[in-house]
Amino acid sequence: MEDGTRKSGDLWSGLALAALGFYIIIQASQWEYLGPDGPGAGFFPLWYGVVILGLSVLLIVSHLRRAHDRGNPTDWSRLGRALSTWFSLAVAVALFKPLGFVISFALLTYFIVAVMYRRPLATAALVAVATAAGFYLVFDLALSVPLPVGMLGF
Amino acid sequence: MEILAGLLNGFAVALEPANLFWCFVGVLLGTVVGILPGLGPPATIAMLLPLTFNMNPAGAIIMLAGIYYGAKYGGSTTSILMNVPGESASVVTCLDGYQMARKGRAGPALGIAAIASFVAGTVGVLGLMLVAPPIAKFALSFSSPEYFALMSLGLALVVLLAGRSIVKALLAALVGLWIASVGTDLFSSTSRFTFGQMELLSGIDFVVVAIGVFALAEVMVNMEAREETQLLPVPKGLRNLLPTLQDLKDCRFAFVNGSVIGFLVGALPGGGSTIASFLSYGLEKAVSPRREQFGTGVIEGVAAPEGANNSETGGALVPLLTLGIPGSGTTAILLAALVLWGFKPGPLFIPEHPALFWGLVASMYIGNVMLLILNLPLVPLFAQVLRMPVYLLYPLILGVSMVGVYSVSGSLFDLLLLMVFGLLGYLMRKLDYPSAPLILGLALGAGMERALRQSLMMSEGKLSILVSRPISAVMLSLAVLVLLIPMFGKLNAWRLRALEQG
Numbered sequence: 001m002e003d004g005t006r007k008s009g010d011l012w013s014g015l016a017l018a019a020l021g022f023y024i025i026i027q028a029s030q031w032e033y034l035g036p037d038g039p040g041a042g043f044f045p046l047w048y049g050v051v052i053l054g055l056s057v058l059l060i061v062s063h064l065r066r067a068h069d070r071g072n073p074t075d076w077s078r079l080g081r082a083l084s085t086w087f088s089l090a091v092a093v094a095l096f097k098p099l100g101f102v103i104s105f106a107l108l109t110y111f112i113v114a115v116m117y118r119r120p121l122a123t124a125a126l127v128a129v130a131t132a133a134g135f136y137l138v139f140d141l142a143l144s145v146p147l148p149v150g151m152l153g154f
Numbered sequence: 155m156e157i158l159a160g161l162l163n164g165f166a167v168a169l170e171p172a173n174l175f176w177c178f179v180g181v182l183l184g185t186v187v188g189i190l191p192g193l194g195p196p197a198t199i200a201m202l203l204p205l206t207f208n209m210n211p212a213g214a215i216i217m218l219a220g221i222y223y224g225a226k227y228g229g230s231t232t233s234i235l236m237n238v239p240g241e242s243a244s245v246v247t248c249l250d251g252y253q254m255a256r257k258g259r260a261g262p263a264l265g266i267a268a269i270a271s272f273v274a275g276t277v278g279v280l281g282l283m284l285v286a287p288p289i290a291k292f293a294l295s296f297s298s299p300e301y302f303a304l305m306s307l308g309l310a311l312v313v314l315l316a317g318r319s320i321v322k323a324l325l326a327a328l329v330g331l332w333i334a335s336v337g338t339d340l341f342s343s344t345s346r347f348t349f350g351q352m353e354l355l356s357g358i359d360f361v362v363v364a365i366g367v368f369a370l371a372e373v374m375v376n377m378e379a380r381e382e383t384q385l386l387p388v389p390k391g392l393r394n395l396l397p398t399l400q401d402l403k404d405c406r407f408a409f410v411n412g413s414v415i416g417f418l419v420g421a422l423p424g425g426g427s428t429i430a431s432f433l434s435y436g437l438e439k440a441v442s443p444r445r446e447q448f449g450t451g452v453i454e455g456v457a458a459p460e461g462a463n464n465s466e467t468g469g470a471l472v473p474l475l476t477l478g479i480p481g482s483g484t485t486a487i488l489l490a491a492l493v494l495w496g497f498k499p500g501p502l503f504i505p506e507h508p509a510l511f512w513g514l515v516a517s518m519y520i521g522n523v524m525l526l527i528l529n530l531p532l533v534p535l536f537a538q539v540l541r542m543p544v545y546l547l548y549p550l551i552l553g554v555s556m557v558g559v560y561s562v563s564g565s566l567f568d569l570l571l572l573m574v575f576g577l578l579g580y581l582m583r584k585l586d587y588p589s590a591p592l593i594l595g596l597a598l599g600a601g602m603e604r605a606l607r608q609s610l611m612m613s614e615g616k617l618s619i620l621v622s623r624p625i626s627a628v629m630l631s632l633a634v635l636v637l638l639i640p641m642f643g644k645l646n647a648w649r650l651r652a653l654e655q656g
Binding site for chain 2: 009010013017020024027031032034037038039040041043044045048049051052055056058059062078079081082083085086089090092093096097101105108109112113116117119127131135139143145146147148
């Protein structure tokens with residue numbers, strides 16, 4: 001079933017891809033197209049840039065031609081949950097430098113368990129500590145796979 | 155004789171204790187991944203790929219391949235017990251498998267799924283063993299124009315069968331080509347699309363994109379909502395899981411059908427195990443004397459698709475190993491793995507690395523036996539995996555993804571890129587852009603550009619070289635025809651039907 005996100009998404013993604021195609025063409029036209037030794041750095045990107053631009057325009061036009069068909073409304077709560085997950089992960093990555101992997105990952109897990117899945121805080125704390133400690137033991141100590149280190153030294 | 159000697163050599167490699175262990179780890183992980191709805195083989199292989207960099211390549215490829223085909227065994231479990239396919243390749247198994255379970259025949263359904271997977275999986279490996287060496291020999295005559303044409307054809311086939319909208323699939327493939335161009339051009343040392351970032355001069359790591367687009371996006375989609383499903387009781391003990399002699403007799407044709415269709419569809423780029431399983435189910439139904447009972451719990455309706463989706467693995471490895479052309483997202487990741495370990499899949503792969511090729515083939519025979527043993531008596535145990543709370547599973551996936559990316563370069567910048575590609579993968583799913591063409595475009599991008607530029611250097615800039623050589627002319631014409639299929643009503647209807655079924 002086609003929902004509202006996808007319908008309006010065709011327009012916005014078409015515009016974004018058209019901009020990308022345009023950017024690729026502009027960049028590629030600054031590099032050598034065909035030199036004495038054969039095709040230059042701009043040859044291949046110029047061609048696929050043109051095709052990206054052409055196809056995205058086609059996508060936009062086909063969206064506009066069926067714009068009256070609105071589809072189902074977007075489910076914002078589902079979208080919100082997914083983007084909250086992404087945002088919490090982004091915050092955890094940003095915290096790697098000051099706090100290191102272990103603490104940041106424990107905070108991320110705590111957020112997912114307590115906030116996203118509404119489990120009791122004690123359960124969330126237990127899962128967060130256990131998984132973070134498990135990662136440290138398995139990857140850092142047992143497998144010698146480096147983890148991002150923070151100001152506290154782990 | 156050459157094949158037999160190669161196979162014996164392969165068994166010597168595969169039976170080394172370390173390789174046996176990695177084979178077991180692979181098939182075990184694959185089964186678990188197959189059982190868990192929402193976590194697929196591409197995401198798992200992408201996540202674990204960085205952790206294999208310090209491993210012996212033979213053990214590493216044996217393990218990753220084990221995940222690939224092991225997931226197909228596991229995928230049937232949830233289809234039969236819960237009507238929830240663990241993998242897209244097991245969707246069709248729900249039709250008769252779940253009905254059998256509802257009639258109290260969950261045991262024979264699980265049993266026949268494992269037996270059909272074993273039979274067809276073994277036939278698929280046999281096909282790989284017999285077909286790959288001659289194809290590799292034939293491809294030795296290929297030069298840059300043929301390689302460019304071959305990659306274009308492979309990409310076109312994947313685009314054709316990746317999604318309903320061919321425009322979106324093409325756009326995804328082209329964005330993959332663009333990502334592959336980021337970094338320093340090896341011909342001219344020009345830095346391209348680096349946005350002034352030093353970190354981008356060496357390009358964007360394939361692993362970062364694959365983990366972002368598959369694993370992160372998968373977690374985001376799954377975390378949109380939490381759905382509980384009711385697990386049916388699994389019969390205890392081996393006896394309840396064994397099909398009757400009559401069941402096996404009913405499935406005779408299904409074993410052959412699944413094996414042949416699976417292998418042929420697998421060898422075709424873009425085909426994939428989902429289409430293989432639907433085609434073989436359709437054929438089984440068409441030739442069955444009790445076709446009107448299909449969908450009500452007919453055992454061959456489980457055996458045919460389960461066989462096909464396992465035989466497909468052997469087929470899919472043929473173009474990957476002999477031509478260096480992956481046909482799906484998962485095989486694109488396997489290609490990247492081989493390249494990262496320092497190998498070049500293509501016509502010279504088998505003669506230059508016989509131990510790796512034959513070791514992989516032999517390990518697949520062994521892995522199939524392991525899977526049969528694991529899946530028959532231990533199904534009730536594996537089904538317990540489904541009781542793992544999702545609030546524990548998803549942080550684990552996110553953690554392994556981040557550790558995997560960081561372990562490649564030790565760079566926080568790559569983790570930022572991971573976030574970007576995770577969001578891109580999620581948006582692509584929401585907006586109905588298929589991710590397989592993007593990954594394939596990325597995997598083939600550098601090779602395609604190199605082949606095109608070398609071709610034009612050979613011809614002093616004349617594009618006609620691509621169509622003046624017979625093999626490349628045929629392949630390029632086929633690629634164009636494939637992309638024109640949506641313009642033909644009947645052919646497009648067939649394409650859309652295949653996609654809807656998948």
